Amino acid sequence: MLQVPDPPAPGDVHVVALPLTTRFRGLTVRETLLVRGPSGWGEWAAFAEYDDAEATRWLAACYEASHGAWSSVPAGTRVPVNATVPAVPAADVPGVLARFPGCTTAKVKVAEPGQSLADDVARVAAVRDALGPSGSVRVDANAGWSDEQAVDALRALAAFGLEYAEQPVAGVDGLARLRVALARAGVDVPVAADEVVRRASDPLAVARAGAADVVVVKAAPLGGVAALVALARELRDAYGVLVTVSSALESSVGLAAGAVAAAALGDGRAAGLGTAALLAGDVTGSPLLPRDGAVDVRRVTPDAALLEDRAAPPERQAWWRERLARVHGLLAAQGGSSS
Structure with missing residues (x-):
């Protein structure tokens, strides 16, 4: 400690x-x-x-x-990252993805307040068109749907071959209910947990409840790199739950911690650590921007x-x-x- x-x-x-x-x-x-x-x-x-x-x-x-x-990592280590697509109009998707060169996985924001399911469908369709059939598409609802809305939305979005849906509903119990509801409805979309882990006093509760196929882990809300790596290994080894390392919309200084954690896990999954591309200004002239679908693993010193x-x-x-x-x-x- x-x-x-x-x-x-x-x-x-x-x-x-x-x-x-x-x-x-x-x-x-x-x-x-x-x-x-x-x-x-x-x-x-x-x-x-x-x-x-x-x-x-x-x-x-x-x-x-x-x-x-x-944890020390070899010089020159890089980790693959996903593109992050905010709740923009479908016509703006190509411009957003252009800021993430080489990324073959994209996380798409859905369930934005004031927008409709049709907006989500159009945005996800535009991402699928841009990535092609071999790309991976994740959606993130930030707990913005009710149980019924989530089933309806994921039934519609499943046509685009989703890798998973991140925090479609609120709470561990909500995620557990949704997994059952999706199975009963014949909707094959894995469920990922985010908010119920990073704001939880017991981050393993979601795994014990069988409420998620994937858990999104972020260094800052969990207390740092060591805490993230320990939790991720327990989730993976004891519960068979996949893990995605992600950011909390930090500057490149904070993103560096996530990159170290992702490198330590070494599972090759695309991490949500390319979000420096969403900043119009950073604190360094050498930000951790995606290049060839990955970011460098290194400390960052502000200018x-x-x-x-x-x-x-x-x-x-x-x-x-x-x-x-x-x-x-x-x-x-x-x-x-x-x-």
Whole structure:
């Protein structure tokens, strides 16, 4: 377990606001906090809706990167990644995929508030057309459907040969019910869990309940690379559940942790770590962008000029720094535990 370091000095903390190329998860700007430590840089990007207790795991992951150690990987290691397609009109799909050169797997956002199933079908059809029959298509509903809506939607989307549907409904019980409902309806679409793992006090509950074929794991919400790798191996070895490593829409600093974790698992599955392509501005001139369908596994050091250029407004700086003080104190009181 990583010992919680002393609070970072003010000069080692940078709060940035990174513009997105298109709206994603309801955001047009991604705010995040970066910490410089003796091991390098860490990122704390817990979304604003996470309370202080939930955000402790994200901070533990940040400190693991900035003050701890990661599993070593050979120089030149790369991990395959998927393209990520926001809830854009179907006509915009080719332009989005062009930002993910060489990617043969795509994750497509569906169930966007204010959009219809017809919009989802058109978007997924455009992705299938672009990838061809040999490409892999995943859809992600972010728990946006009811049980009935999920069955109807996945019946329609199954025609495009889905690898899986990520978090189609809310809750572990909801996923378990949906798997039964899909089987009864003759809809052959594997179910993946995301939110019920990264926001859970017991990440293995979904596997014990038989509620998912795939579990999406992210380093920051789980407490870091070591915690992710341990959970992923248990899911895979003890429960036979496949694992996809993904991002939490971080800068390239945070994406580096996910890439290390994916390389450590070494299963060759396309990870959701190409999301630097969704940023209109990053904190480094050498971002972890997809190239030939993969990203490099390496630490990322921000550029001082970009940290200054991307600095969040003063009121947001204050909000993040006050939040950091609270959550650091909570994490220290837990003795470094992120559970």
